[in-house]
Amino acid sequence: MNSPPETPSGAEQSDAELLAAHINGDPHAFSEIVKRHRDRMWAVALRTLGDPDEAADAVQDAFVSAYRKAASFRGEAAVTTWLHRIVVNACLDRMRRKSVRPVADDELIEAAERDTPMPDQTLEREVSMEVSAALKLLPADQRAALVLVDMMGYSVEDAAQVLEVPSGTVKSRCARGRAKLAPILSHLRNRSDLGRVSSAKGAELRDG
Amino acid sequence: MTGDTHYDLEILAELAEGLLDVGTARQVREHLAVCTPCGALLADLAAVREVLAATPTPAMPMGVALRIDNALAAEATRGGVGLAEAPDWDELMRDAPWETAAEAPVRLGVVSDDGTIVPARRRASRRRRWAMPAVASAAAAAVVVGTAVLSSGVLTASGGNGGGLQVAQPSTPTATRNEVKSRGYALTDSNHNYSDQDLRREMVGFMGNAEALGGGETPTGVSKCVNQVSARTKLKAFAVDQGQYNGQEALIVASWKNQPKNKLRLDVVDPFNCKNLRKPTVGRW
Numbered sequence: 001m002n003s004p005p006e007t008p009s010g011a012e013q014s015d016a017e018l019l020a021a022h023i024n025g026d027p028h029a030f031s032e033i034v035k036r037h038r039d040r041m042w043a044v045a046l047r048t049l050g051d052p053d054e055a056a057d058a059v060q061d062a063f064v065s066a067y068r069k070a071a072s073f074r075g076e077a078a079v080t081t082w083l084h085r086i087v088v089n090a091c092l093d094r095m096r097r098k099s100v101r102p103v104a105d106d107e108l109i110e111a112a113e114r115d116t117p118m119p120d121q122t123l124e125r126e127v128s129m130e131v132s133a134a135l136k137l138l139p140a141d142q143r144a145a146l147v148l149v150d151m152m153g154y155s156v157e158d159a160a161q162v163l164e165v166p167s168g169t170v171k172s173r174c175a176r177g178r179a180k181l182a183p184i185l186s187h188l189r190n191r192s193d194l195g196r197v198s199s200a201k202g203a204e205l206r207d208g
Numbered sequence: 209m210t211g212d213t214h215y216d217l218e219i220l221a222e223l224a225e226g227l228l229d230v231g232t233a234r235q236v237r238e239h240l241a242v243c244t245p246c247g248a249l250l251a252d253l254a255a256v257r258e259v260l261a262a263t264p265t266p267a268m269p270m271g272v273a274l275r276i277d278n279a280l281a282a283e284a285t286r287g288g289v290g291l292a293e294a295p296d297w298d299e300l301m302r303d304a305p306w307e308t309a310a311e312a313p314v315r316l317g318v319v320s321d322d323g324t325i326v327p328a329r330r331r332a333s334r335r336r337r338w339a340m341p342a343v344a345s346a347a348a349a350a351v352v353v354g355t356a357v358l359s360s361g362v363l364t365a366s367g368g369n370g371g372g373l374q375v376a377q378p379s380t381p382t383a384t385r386n387e388v389k390s391r392g393y394a395l396t397d398s399n400h401n402y403s404d405q406d407l408r409r410e411m412v413g414f415m416g417n418a419e420a421l422g423g424g425e426t427p428t429g430v431s432k433c434v435n436q437v438s439a440r441t442k443l444k445a446f447a448v449d450q451g452q453y454n455g456q457e458a459l460i461v462a463s464w465k466n467q468p469k470n471k472l473r474l475d476v477v478d479p480f481n482c483k484n485l486r487k488p489t490v491g492r493w
Contacts, residue, residue: 027284031277038273043265056272060279067283124264131263150260168227175221181260182217182252189255 015079023071030067037080038063040152041087047147048091050136055091062090077161084162088144095140127188134184142177145170150178215239220250267404270486391431394447395421401452402460407474410492411462415449430459433482437461437475441488453485465490 013021013029015036021029041062045055066086073082135143141163148159149170156174160167215236222228223236240246400406400414434445443463452458453476461475472491477484 031280034276034280038276039265039267042268042272046266047263052269052272056275059268059272060276063276064279064283067280127259128263131259146260150257151263151265153261171225171227172222175225175227176218178224178253178256179217179221181256182221182249185256185259186252188259189252 016075019070019073019079022067030070033079033083034063037083040080041083044084044087044147044152045091047132047135047151048088048140048144049094050132054094058090058094059087062087065090081158081161084148085164088148088162092140092144130188131185134181137184138177138180142173142180145173146177146181149174213239214243214246215249217249217253220246221253224250224253267487270484273487391426391434393434393445395426395430395450396448397421397450399451400449401455402458402476403454404486407460407476407489407491411447411460411472411474412493414451415447415460415462416493429479429482433459433477433479434461436482437477438463441473441475443473450479456485458485462491462493 013032015033018026018029018033022033038059041059042055045058045062046052049055049058062083066083073079077085135146138146144163145159148154148162149156154162156167156170160170163170219228219236223233226233228236240250394415396415398414402414406414430448430450434448438445441463443465445461445463447462449460449462450457451460453460457479459477459479461477463473463475465471465473470492472493473488474491475484475488476486
């Protein structure tokens, strides 16, 4: 969510303005939208699909599709929501069409090195790989909900708009997904200082 | 409901999301108040959220960004819109080695500025992460930092019309392409292995402290690449470091985007073919 400071200086056009400019034939407008949002779209696709090659195909399909159907954007949702929806749907389509092949461990390591170069943070990388592997065990709808809400930090309401389902559905997908991940991921908590935070949260919940 | 029955993770997760009806929620809470194992499960559930939130989300790799740009450019052509040809890095990177790794010809040397072939110097045989010709691993990576062009003729020369590939000359009037003495930027050889995180830090820590090389010896590859970077960015590089980027030899080129605001443009390029190794980014000095 914290996109790097790569937006150009000068007067900033809003996403909606850029999209309108694109529809009116401005040849630069759409690439500006892409530049602004590609890192987030990449993160969503990579986490949802768990495979860099699949994610690259999905994001490319999504941006091309958005480029083509920009005129059909209604404006009742934010441009970012609309883009997320296209990306998530591209990912879900891919998962439906062919259940994404299992990725060998060494491929995952390679991909992680390529995509998240963290020379001195092997711990972080290990965690990242375990999370990717665990997410793949979930059904697609639960995975997509967890990626948006827990990983990308979107509100349940925003995720519901992206996924085009009621908020309650998002919550229940998240709940079921977390229940499945808890036995797999709970040990990771002890590797960082996360334990403190989460047990505080747990206590808060428990005490109502 | 505080007897022997425990609740499963799914019920507890639903409690946490507020999905249980009031009565059930109260029962579960009462049980949790006295049941340590269920409390531990609830903590595990909370930990899932924390672990997921703490998992880093990587930026889009350069190769993917280029692929998408190309796909959109093709789309524009098909639709008859036509993308304007701006000399931006995406355009120049079209034939980046990781895009055409298989076909990349093996280069036996580096073409110097005067057109002669200079054998690439072998430095250390590091394994390249990208599929690059082995010879390419010879040269050192340079990091180039550029300054905004304040008074030189670079902007006037390359701005305005044209927009093609124009090589920005060093601002010093007497400088010619081969006069490396007046190269106009600080050249260091830190051999530091830059990470994405490093590029977000204050670059002076990396490039300001390394020992500056004397004026007499700008390696040919470095000056060629710095010129190419300047031509792309329309900015004047002011600091260049020879190092690595994620283990691959690289030149880090720093140019001022906005000096009063301490905003740099950082180009990380392959010292052999001068192609960007990652998206140019905005940094600080």
